[in-house]
Amino acid sequence: MNREKHFHPLAALHLLRKTLLVYLLPLVQVLFDRNWDALRAALRQELVLLMFISAVCWAVYYGGRWQVDAEGTVHVSWRLGVRLDRALRAEGLAALVLEQPLVYRLTGACRVVLYPVGQTQTITLYLTRQQAEELADVLLPVTEPLWHAPKGGEKLAFTVLGANGLSTLFLWWLAIHQTQSYAPDAQTAALAQLGQLAAFAARWLPLGAAWLLVLAGTLFCISLVRSALQAVHYTVWRTDTQLGSRGGLVRRYEMRLRLCQLNYADLRRSPATWALHYCPVFVSAGACRPELPLFVWREGTPLLRELLPEMAQLPPDTRADTTDRSMVFFLPAGIPLGLCLLLTAVSRTTLPALTLPLLIPTGVFAALLGAAAVGWHREGVWQQQGQLLLCRQHQFHLHQLCVFHPDTGFTALQSPWAVTVQRANLTLVFPGKERVTVRSVPLAALDFLGI
Known part of the structure; x- marks a missing residue:
């Protein structure tokens, strides 16, 4: 090479x-x-x-x-009238990703994305599969790894949690319920339920709402199939210097993250995770923020400590201090919910045919309002055993973050009202200019940050 x-x-x-x-x-x-x-x-x-x-x-x-x-430095040059050169040492690499979509596999190609430390601009190389694997082994070699391959319920949870939130939860519950009743003939039961759903849509839903239901079901099925294909042959490993994962059937991928460059670990909780008792764990290194979770953790098992022993603590499962906390948590969902309720009430007398379709966005914003209430009670910042822990709500997901870089940049923003109640919005800036904001945090809880 x-x-x-x-x-x-x-x-x-x-x-x-x-x-x-x-x-x-x-x-x-x-x-x-x-x-x-x-x-x-x-x-x-x-x-x-x-x-x-x-x-x-x-x-x-x-x-x-x-x-x-010979020193393991990658040199890339382009001679297009003007010569452009870039060099990246192995020590300056935060993460790398190998991607092989179907077209790439047919042509024997592999896309290698390199994430330099402290930079947002990546280096993308199109190599043969053999060259890509050799380059990955030079930059981030895998030596004496601890392997883990999800099986059974863990793989199923990986598929379900990677597809969709609330719709997945509903269909998953429906499937379990019907399978328990008709275990010898689960397929017949599933087809019967689909027939009943179609009959309900034809009888009660207007044409536009019925087609919206068909579209939502189609998108959900596509998302579920895509997530299932990504979970095929999925494995995750850990060595003394890195974390990694690989998998995929149609679109193969491999990810390697340097442990010393990890920004945070993110446990994303949602109604589906609480129902299934599985929680996806996402990690970030440098500017690399993978779309897929590194692994799915079954609560109460030692897998989290085995793969991420640096995550010594989790954010406490308690309510945050809500004294004088701002009601701004409820505005993004509360305002459109009030508007939808008003339109629904008006449609009862003016256009009754629109009442049922209007209930769909009303239900969505009502669910978002419930998620905002969870964020109002749970968002906060803690420091335990020298480790910074965050809890923040984003749409239907409650993010529980364990920060690995104590020197992460941060800013605290206060409105005039927040000054009077001694609260501030804390924004952490990670390498790669990624920002994470925790809203309405008491200043007394930020003493360890020097605020």
């Missing part, structure tokens, strides 16, 4: 894919007009444009180089 190499040809074809819309739009307009002379002229123009873009792709392919020297 010490000599310079070209990137995978897919790195140049990426540019061709992004400009595909430029070719198609003029042709579509000419075809609709059925002007065949204009079509022939447009085809000639598109051919010239395609040749020009192809020449640019050729220049990108032959002008890009990468190599890894």
Whole structure:
């Protein structure tokens, strides 16, 4: 790997894919007009444009180089009229991600995303699969790992919690309930329930609301299938220097995070997690904020301590000090809820057909108002055994964060009313310019931060 190499040809074809819309739009307009002379002229123009873009792709392919020297430093250079060089040492890497969507796998390519320490700009390389694995082993080698592969209920919880919140909870409860009643023929029971749901939609829901229900069900099924495919062959590991995970059936991926660069661990609780007694655990390192959880923790098991022993404490499961706490928690959901209730009441006498469709957003905002009440009671900041712990509510999720960087930047913002009650909004700034805000925190609870 010490000599310079070209990137995978897919790195140049990426540019061709992004400009595909430029070719198609003029042709579509000419075809609709059925002007065949204009079509022939447009085809000639598109051919010239395609040749020009192809020449640019050729220049990108032959002008890009990468190599890894004997010290483990990655050198990337582009020679496109002006030479641009970037170098990244292994010690300056916070995380790396290997991605292989279906098209990449068919062409033997792999996308490598490198996250330098303290930077938001990443380095993306398009390599062959073998080169990508060799580069990952040089930068973040996996030595004597502690492996964990979810099985049974844990894998099912990973799939469910990765799809959707409230809709998943409802359908999951429905499936369990019906399966317990008709265990020998669960498939027949499920189809019967779907038939009853369709009959209900046809009988009581207006046309628009019925199609909204169909759309919501379709999106939920797509999300559930996508999450299930990501959970296939999923494993997570820990070594002395890193955390990592890999998995996926159609879209394969692998993630490696340097332990000393972890920003925080985030336990995201929702109605679905409380019902299933499983909690997804997300981690962040540098500017890398993975979309998928690192693992799903069953409450009461030692898995959390085995994979994240740095997470010595969890935010206390108690109510925060709500004395003189601002009611701003309830405004984002309370105002639209009041408007929906008003429209629903008016529709009862003016347009009764709209009453039932209006109940759908009313129910959503009512659920968000309930989640805001949870945040009003639970949001807070604590320090236990020298570790900073946060609890914050965002939509339906209660985020319980354990911060690993004691030198994380922070700001405290006070409104005139907050000054009188000695409260402030605390915002923590993590590497990669990620911001996490905890609202209406007593200043007395921030003494350890020097505020």
